[in-house]
Amino acid sequence: MGKHQNKKRVVTTSPQLKIRVVNAAIIATFITSTAWAEDKSDTSAFELGTVLVVAKRLPTTEIGDVGGDQIASVVTSKDLLQFNRNNVGDALNLLSGVTLSTNSRNEKTVAVRGFDSRQVPLFIDGIPVYVPYDGYVDFNRFSTADLAAIQVAKGFSSLAYGPNTLGGAINLISRKPKKAFEADAMVGVATEQTSANVGTNQGMWYLQTGVSYIQSDGFPMSSDFIATSTENGGARNNAYRKDSKFSLKFGLTPNARDEYAISYYKQNGEKGQPPSTVPASARYWKWPYWDKESLYFISNTTLGDYESVKVRLRVGRDSLKFRRNAFNSLI
Known part of the structure; x- marks a missing residue:
């Protein structure tokens, strides 16, 4: 039988070859890192992780x-x-x-x-x-x-x-009426409260008017309340109020884009402030009148497809009067 002999092959590298291999590895690593960075910037977002808020805008x-x-x-x-x-x-x-x-x-x-x-x-x-x-x-x-x-x-x-x-x-x-005739009314039971609105829209012009009235003489105190020098129990002292309002609006609509309106607004008020039930911190206030009256003009004139001029003019009178220390003792 012939004998087979295993021979080992020894490979030797020169120092210059080692330097070339190291340089090639560094260049390959740099190119790979650059490409990875470019790919990362194009990564798509996780759509299920986003928060999207959608709301329906109410009609203007x-x-x-x-x-x-x-x-x-x-x-x-x-x-x-x-x-x-x-x-x-x-x-x-x-x-x-x-x-x-x-x-x-x-x-x-x-x-x-x-x-x-x-x-x-x-x-x-x-x-x-x-x-x-x-x-x-x-x-x-x-x-x-x-x-x-x-x-x-x-x-x-x-x-x-x-x-x-x-x-x-x-x-x-x-309000602005939309129909040829509109009306509504309300009556309150717990407090004296009433209101009514009437309006009409005739295409080229419209008219809207409204009135409201509310009055209250106070509210009841608890039956367990112990009277003091500023509150004797029963109905709450100086807790009255009275408010009335009248409004009137007349408008012209010569076309679908232009509108001119004159409005009148009048409000009369009267009220009192219940004093504190602790005499040391009580304040005595009354408002014999809290009135406001205004007359204003509002218009919108179209100049072109995207331009318009809006005008707001007001002539008004505001009256506010109050009294302090109107009384010293309530009982």
Whole structure:
């Protein structure tokens, strides 16, 4: 038999070959890293991990124009009826980011994301409403009987509102009839509250009028209440209120894009502030009248396919009178 012998092959490399192999490996690694970085930038996102918010914008013909760049909220007339909100303060309490409170003068005040009514002013159809005393509006004085909607712009608001809108704006949008004849009425039982609205739209012109009245002599105290020098029990002292409002609007619509309207608004109010049941901190306030009267003109004239001119003019009278320390003892 022949014998087979295993032979080992020894491969030797020179130092120059080793250097070439190392350089090639470094270049290959650099090219691979660059390509990986480019591919990573094109990686598609995980669609199920994204958050998409979709909301349907309400028709502008029903609630007025809400700019797409605004963070806005709207309370419609349907909401006012469904939740029985008879004044603007209670109606605004339906919205997120809006806080309702009562100040030391028994007035309803509203804060929108921390800004009070001096930074978030009140408007009626885009016309500003101011209080001459200190600028704080009592939202309890404004009825919702003749409103189509309440529009609240939070944060940045349109320059069309004018100055003092650092935190937004609250706009009361009045009604506009759509049919040849529209009418509704409401009567309250717990409090003396009545309201009525009548309107007509004849194509080329329309007319809308509304009245409201509310009166309350106070509210009953608990039967367990112990009388003090500022509150004798029974009906709450100095807790009366009386508010009436009349509104009238006449408008011309010569075509589908132009509109001219004259509105008259008159409001009379009277109220008292219940004093604290603790004599040391009691404050005695009465408002013999809290009146507002305005006549304003609003128009929209189309100049072209994308241009229009809007005019708002107001002539008004605001009367606010209060009495302090009207009485010293109630019993």
